[in-house]
Amino acid sequence: MAAALAPFTIRLGRRLGFEAGRGDRHIHKQPTTTLGGLAIAGGFLGVVFLNLWLARLFQPLLIEKLPDIGRYLVNIPSISSQLAVILGGALAMCALGLPMTSGRSAPK
Numbered sequence: 643m644a645a646a647l648a649p650f651t652i653r654l655g656r657r658l659g660f661e662a663g664r665g666d667r668h669i670h671k672q673p674t675t676t677l678g679g680l681a682i683a684g685g686f687l688g689v690v691f692l693n694l695w696l697a698r699l700f701q702p703l704l705i706e707k708l709p710d711i712g713r714y715l716v717n718i719p720s721i722s723s724q725l726a727v728i729l730g731g732a733l734a735m736c737a738l739g740l741p742m743t744s745g746r747s748a749p750k
Contacts, residue, residue, distance in 0.1 A: 644685025651681040660740075683736040687729065694718065 655661060655675025663673045697704075697715050705712030 643688045644681045647681040647684045647688075648678070651675065651677045651684075654680075677740070679736055679739050683733065686732070690725075690729065 652675050655677040660676045661673040662670070662676050697718060701712065701715045704715055
């Protein structure tokens with residue numbers, strides 16, 4: 643899922659000017675966007691929410707056919723607030739890692 647989001651974050655980074663240019667600190671030959679973490683965070687959150695949705699959708703079937711797995715699905719509503727706090731913290735860490743200004747310089 644993160645690989646599917648990567649082209650979108652690359653275009654977004656170029657459009658907004660969040661690029662690391664060539665220089666002493668960078669070894670790339672062309673400017674590279676600095677928003678790659680958004681694709682990774684989006685992929686992670688997408689997989690978590692997709693799995694939660696599928697677990698709820700197939701919960702009756704899983705409880706019936708696979709009782710060892712199905713018994714854990716019953717606890718999903720009780721841990722949803724804890725999961726929200728963990729995912730909120732992950733999003734906050736992702737936001738703190740974003741560049742605060744674009745790489746574009748002010749006009750002279």
